[in-house]
Amino acid sequence: MIQRRTEAALERCLPPATTAPTRLHAAMRYSALGGGKRIRPLLCHAAGEAIKADPRLIDVTACAVELIHAYSLVHDDLPAMDNDVLRRGRPTCHVEYDEATALLVGDALQTLAFQLLAEQPAAPSPERQLLMLTVLAQAAGSRGMAGGQAIDLAAVGLALSIEELEFMHIHKTGALIRAAVLLGAHAGGADEAALQTLGHYANRAGLLFQVVDDILDAEGSTVTLGKTAGKDAAQDKPTYVSMLGLTRAKELAARLRAEAHAALDVCQADTVRLRALTDYIVDRTF
């Protein structure tokens, strides 16, 4: 239901494909609509629900986070980066359109994320909304997601320690997962204590998500994943599976799930939905 809700909200905030420049707008819609697991919007809504935020405020925040995620996928798939041709079961943006368009699509989706979170009501106060914009930008930027991507590029073919691998993932995937949770809570006007507890949960959930992703990449097929399977190994990228082996990677996932639940145990808010979502993330693999 949250997935459909997010799809509808994204549909509303993306410019129509009939508006000039039409090819760019069509390509933006192609890249941001029609699929994806919408894990970040789900986390955003679940955290918002814990704080009893107005779900309509959360829609804006969830879309902003998802647009950042969508932009990063379009750019990551480019030939200069991962050079991937399949995403969500369809040709990647630069394959379906062209490289220059895909570059601009990523650029414009990022801009739209910030535009949305600045121009739509998304928080109990304008001060809080500025803080949310800061949180999103910190998570997306060179000391967050984009920085993680840079570390990832530099790591190809290198023998990382497990700590270095964790450092990379905390940036590359963890930062935006964390932001999704915190922004959902901010939209509900969460206090410092709630933000801290949820932040601790989100740190575990972010790493969990990446471990699960590594397991899926190693175990899954291209058909079930909707993206090219086994590409981490093919590109000689260090992963939890390549470093720990499949069995220990699954043990790590189980431990991170337990830690995520434990973090929620001390939270005063109603975290039923966040718990279920954490299990859903893990159960994708087992």
Added chain:
Amino acid sequence: MIQRRTEAALERCLPPATTAPTRLHAAMRYSALGGGKRIRPLLCHAAGEAIKADPRLIDVTACAVELIHAYSLVHDDLPAMDNDVLRRGRPTCHVEYDEATALLVGDALQTLAFQLLAEQPAAPSPERQLLMLTVLAQAAGSRGMAGGQAIDLAAVGLALSIEELEFMHIHKTGALIRAAVLLGAHAGGADEAALQTLGHYANRAGLLFQVVDDILDAEGSTVTLGKTAGKDAAQDKPTYVSMLGLTRAKELAARLRAEAHAALDVCQADTVRLRALTDYIVDRTF
């Protein structure tokens, strides 16, 4: 003096090259520091001065606009776009570093622009600051600068009408020039009347800037420009010079300058600096 001030402000807001990921941060600094005419920060400060804004607030805004400009240059220079090797007298980012890094540099510079404008004091009220973020995002996004770039790509080799050329430039260059002026005014808490007058001025100044740029590209040498001269013609891009010829392009520049001055004539504020800046833009060519 404003250029030096902007350089120092950019220097402060960019992450140190010693912070991980160091290569990305060094490349961000390489691309955003050390040169450029800083036309947008100049316009931002001049508009702010007209409204008697606190110059320290303007520094934040001017940096945010300039970071958007810097990101767009890094991405425009990529092989998939203009494939240029020289910028501000130095190798372009993807030549000095590599394509993947240049892609991430552009992404992260854009993020930093919004982070800066969200996290630093930049306006008389938080409501106004959210509005400024919206203005910047609208100017940068698919219905502004990025959209103009898409139209530009689609126009290569086509016979545009002068109206279509103008439409392209209003988006590609004009939108961010306009935002620079309006954001400077917003930082000073400008009222609706001042915003309208200055917006009208900025529309003329934006187009003027592009006409002058086309003249410089046709007349200048690579050494004086610090970027590859004559590349519009080489890439078969329509320009004011290719469409009107040099003489009529210069006449158009003179007319736009007069219109820009006329727009300032009706403005209540002190527009001495904006006038001088308009002349400075034109005098680059004559």
